[in-house]
Amino acid sequence: MIILSLIIVLSQTLGATLTIIAISIALPLYWGERRLKVLIPYIIGFPLFVILLFNIILGVHFEPGLLGFILD
Numbered sequence: 001m002i003i004l005s006l007i008i009v010l011s012q013t014l015g016a017t018l019t020i021i022a023i024s025i026a027l028p029l030y031w032g033e034r035r036l037k038v039l040i041p042y043i044i045g046f047p048l049f050v051i052l053l054f055n056i057i058l059g060v061h062f063e064p065g066l067l068g069f070i071l072d
Contacts, residue, residue: 015065
């Protein structure tokens with residue numbers, strides 16, 4: 001729970017993309033999911049789906065946060 005709270009507190013700094021990725025890693029572990037056959041597709045697929053849905057299909061661009069500094 002502390003890790004999820006920390007991710008939420010740092011979400012402005014991390015930016016939307018890194019926050020979605022971090023939450024998709026931390027949340028299933030918090031639920032108690034340990035099967036890699038379930039975790040790996042979720043960790044890769046969920047952020048990819050959300051980012052593609054909002055950026056490409058809906059045209060909503062996320063705040064880049066740290067990723068913007070890294071890529072510039």
